[in-house]
Amino acid sequence: MSSQPVPKPGTARRLGSVPRRGWLVAVLVAGCATGGLPVTSPPTLAPANPATPVPIIRPLPAITPVPAVTPAPPSTATPAPTEIPGPPAAALTPIGKDAIPGELGSFTWRSMGSDAPWLVPLADQAVREQGPYMVTFAPPMLVESWTARWAPVADGTAGAVAGFEQGDTGSLVMEGPDQPGTWSLQVDARFAGGDRCAYYWRLEVAP
């Protein structure tokens, strides 16, 4: 990143606060629950409706050690080269829209890991709808905790972090930036067992 744009004042979302749109939709949900469900029903997370668009994403190919560079300790401690299942693929789904696959950045997975820059996916992979967004994984994975950060994109590179959300066990759903512009969204997911993966999407939020 050769440029570090200064985030606009007020764009950084403070932790622990429910965003404005979050309050609005919370009220809407309360209204739906009262009108559409028996009053005595406890609030539960409904299973995905069969009519809901299902993200079609393929798992990443397994990462196969290349013999030429596979460590070959002289002792018998070296495991035989085997296929190691890699991190899951991730897709971001704006509400009611199609899923957009994410770019895998840095990850630590089982006994291996990879380090990458803050990625800015190409424009033809941009998400053009405003949040909220849901992130899903293939194969499905239980997320223990997650953070989402977004940075403005200028000249193809990401600037300083301008917004943040986080959550723990449960669905990975976020609002994302509420300011117009082009953003690079980073989602860092920690899965059950401790594996962690960072994924990136390009968001183009219209005024």
Added chain:
Amino acid sequence: MTSRHSSIAAFVLALVVTTTGVLPALAATPDPFMGSPFNQNQLLAYRWGAGAVPPTVIKTAINAAADDANASRKSKAPTFAYDGGGSNAISYGVDVPCGVNGLACFRRDAPSWFAVYLRENGHRFDWGTLRWCEATDRPNGCYDAENITLDELGHVLGLDHHVNLADDSDYGDAVVQTYSRTKPGAFYNAHVFGRCDIATLQQVYDVPTTSTLYSTCLDVPTQLSMTATRISVVAGSVVTFTATLGSAGTGRLSNNAVSGRTVVLQQRAGSGWTDVLTMIPGSTAGTYSVGLVMRTTSDLRALFRKPSSEGLRSSSSAPITVTVSAACTTGPCPQFAPVPGQ
């Protein structure tokens, strides 16, 4: 409610569930740890991967990173050294098993072996072309191979990516980061482990000496006890107080003697305490002593104040009451009362 509406409701309800009850991260925390550790102070000798030998400038950067790790670990974490017959490999080139966007990657099976891989200079990613600073004339946008290798060696030791604060303002607290920065980004060429890298290394592998400072990314409790040579004396007698300071953390950071710190002797004054003397380091690790001429009956205790330079908490000893009687001026005079247990 239509199926679309019900799915939206589920989606939104999930949003509400996940955005409430979230506590802000207020302070930097030690890097997460992953997998099993190597042994304390284990020497991890590495060689160049067969058919994947780095060019000289990258070799120099990798060896420098190994030195950086050794010098800045501030713990009993393993050390790295080049050895042509080493059982671990560091490889460079086209065929590396890194993620599709990975600059570098690692594999580890502690305590047996590790491997590190760096992509070749000029590798073309979707996001651009990889330029190692050391292999070029350090243009803006280059990656510092020494820094990236230090990041990988941190992973080898078991460090997972640092969990940054919301605004990433603590990026400089760790080399082992979720994303790598390029020149001229801040810390793109950090060549020492950050304080939150060190914190985890200290938790997992222990501090190397009793006088090593605990990382400020930690918040380790301490325990302080004190003894006195006598608790009942005549006025003008000297009583020697000896305090013992130790760590009271968990795992490796429990019950460590803590030397070379400042421990003061305090005297009760009204409802509070006032400093009397700074205690002098004793001959035994973690001990601090001072002799005091007693004039009046007093409550005394030792105090260790939380230093700004390290991640140890304050602690104080239980108070000791030293009873002072008037000096004997006409014989026969009583002997000093012995300290219980002596």
